[in-house]
Amino acid sequence: MNRKEWARIHTHIHTLHSDGDNSLLEMAKAHGDRGFDAFYVTDHNTTSAMTEAVAVKDKTGVTILPGVEYTTFYGHILSYGGFLADWTELSPMTLTVFLDKIKGEGEVSGIAHYHCLGYPVCTGCRFEFDGSGTDHDKLTGFDTMEVWHGDRESWDVNHHLWTELLNRGQQITALAGLDAHTIEEVKNSCFANLVKIDPALPLEESIPVGLKKGALVLSRRELLDFNVQVDDISCSMGDIYKGRKAPGEGRITINCQVAPGNPTEDTGGKYSFMVVTNRGRAKVCSFSWEETDSQGEFSWTGTMGALTGSGDKLLWLHVELSREDYFSREIRAITNSVYFA
Amino acid sequence: MKKYSFSLTPADHKTHRSLPFTVIPGQTKLLLTVDYSPKVIENRGLFNRMVDREAVHLSLEEREKLKRLGVDQSWTLSNLLSLTLISPRGVAGCAHRSDNHQIIEIGEEFATPGFFPCKPERGEWKLIVSVSSLYEEAQVEIVIGERNHE
Numbered sequence: 001m002n003r004k005e006w007a008r009i010h011t012h013i014h015t016l017h018s019d020g021d022n023s024l025l026e027m028a029k030a031h032g033d034r035g036f037d038a039f040y041v042t043d044h045n046t047t048s049a050m051t052e053a054v055a056v057k058d059k060t061g062v063t064i065l066p067g068v069e070y071t072t073f074y075g076h077i078l079s080y081g082g083f084l085a086d087w088t089e090l091s092p093m094t095l096t097v098f099l100d101k102i103k104g105e106g107e108v109s110g111i112a113h114y115h116c117l118g119y120p121v122c123t124g125c126r127f128e129f130d131g132s133g134t135d136h137d138k139l140t141g142f143d144t145m146e147v148w149h150g151d152r153e154s155w156d157v158n159h160h161l162w163t164e165l166l167n168r169g170q171q172i173t174a175l176a177g178l179d180a181h182t183i184e185e186v187k188n189s190c191f192a193n194l195v196k197i198d199p200a201l202p203l204e205e206s207i208p209v210g211l212k213k214g215a216l217v218l219s220r221r222e223l224l225d226f227n228v229q230v231d232d233i234s235c236s237m238g239d240i241y242k243g244r245k246a247p248g249e250g251r252i253t254i255n256c257q258v259a260p261g262n263p264t265e266d267t268g269g270k271y272s273f274m275v276v277t278n279r280g281r282a283k284v285c286s287f288s289w290e291e292t293d294s295q296g297e298f299s300w301t302g303t304m305g306a307l308t309g310s311g312d313k314l315l316w317l318h319v320e321l322s323r324e325d326y327f328s329r330e331i332r333a334i335t336n337s338v339y340f341a
Numbered sequence: 342m343k344k345y346s347f348s349l350t351p352a353d354h355k356t357h358r359s360l361p362f363t364v365i366p367g368q369t370k371l372l373l374t375v376d377y378s379p380k381v382i383e384n385r386g387l388f389n390r391m392v393d394r395e396a397v398h399l400s401l402e403e404r405e406k407l408k409r410l411g412v413d414q415s416w417t418l419s420n421l422l423s424l425t426l427i428s429p430r431g432v433a434g435c436a437h438r439s440d441n442h443q444i445i446e447i448g449e450e451f452a453t454p455g456f457f458p459c460k461p462e463r464g465e466w467k468l469i470v471s472v473s474s475l476y477e478e479a480q481v482e483i484v485i486g487e488r489n490h491e
Contacts (some may be wrong), residue, residue, distance in 0.1 A: 018435070044435065162364065
């Protein structure tokens with residue numbers, strides 16, 4: 001795995017331009033110190049921090065990408081790209097029109113912290129555009145959603161919703177949303193989004209392409225990728241397989257780099273690859289740090305048919321990496337999906 | 342100079358109030374001062390009643406847990422108004438922050454964070470006051486002034 005083909009980013013960061021405690025420059029320095037390549041600045045209902053983006057990148061080397069968090073009374077909606085609409089026009093009645101409008105401007109839309117405490121603790125923090133979970137049809141216009149956000153219970157609820165939307169045939173990209181309002185939150189963050197990029201392009205161009213496509217891994221540290229090969233058709237995260245042959249006749253290769261950039265980090269316990277589809281889950285192999293190569297990499301290849309089972313039409317497939325010891329099992333990374341037409 | 346004074350009640354929660362004003366030819370800066378009070382409502386009983394009334398998606402057990410969490414973490418209820426400026430060209434910025442005393446300044450060289458620096462375009466503008474949270478009646482005073490070269 002070539003690390004230059006990956007960018008480490010956060011997708012949900014606030015500054016003094018809304019209710020953050022720190023300036024854009026301070027947030028960028030904190031990201032640089034933690035080895036991040038870039039982040040989307042997503043202040044509440046404004047993109048004004050971007051007026052400082054060029055100068056901040058010059059000083060820190062960290063790329064600042066434009067976004068906004070539309071902070072409504074009924075939920076928070078992320079929008080990536082730099083277009084700014086009047087958020088006061090956004091309500092459950094106007095959601096579809098609003099999403100069409102921003103997507104018409106080339107924006108990538110996202111559900112922010114679906115599961116969260118709402119009013120009276122925090123108006124709008126709980127996502128209620130879908131009637132508090134009663135009408136998921138309202139969510140069909142979203143490109144992304146934050147799956148890793150908040151506490152463990154929220155991760156589980158968000159993950160459940162993500163799976164449900166995928167099962168309904170929606171191509172929706174999972175994100176790890178830090179939602180940082182302080183540099184301390186950046187310094188203490190325990191996850192990142194790893195976006196596949198074209199190293200020949202500037203990050204300002206290649207990261208939005210990867211985000212829009214869904215070529216992105218939610219990761220605590222490890223690089224994780226996979227590829228589905230059916231005859232001469234090769235698909236990776238975000239791709240749609242449209243071949244004539246049944247995908248079950250193909251092969252899947254999973255690659256992982258356990259401790260990219262820092263092999264001294266804790267790498268104990270057993271790692272496992274899990275292939276997840278709308279038909280179910282299958283653990284495909286386990287390995288330990290000692291079994292990785294000199295770069296800390298481990299690869300596994302197997303036949304698709306044995307993993308994807310049968311039954312409903314195969315709609316999507318992604319991969320999880322977990323690590324377990326005597327006491328616990330922890331998800332370390334989740335890829336986004338390959339879709340099957 | 343234009344001045345708006347009004348009160349908001351909990352019935353205004355989750356509503357927007359649009360306050361129009363005019364930028365005259367030659368005006369080089371905008372200055373808005375926004376004050377509202379009270380900010381913090383020190384009323385634990387109110388918080389608990391709000392949880393019972395509003396957090397209907399939670400089970401009884403979860404609501405009691407939330408109330409205990411409120412005590413443990415010393416949560417307070419705070420009134421919160423968001424301020425969005427709309428110019429003849431569109432959104433000129435937004436202040437979504439907790440201070441109940443805010444000064445918004447917009448000029449060609451400088452703008453308060455949340456807003457875009459620009460020479461204010463002549464014509465009809467509006468300040469949209471969005472009532473994000475209102476737990477007790479609040480008094481609001483907004484002064485919209487012009488500032489030419491100092």
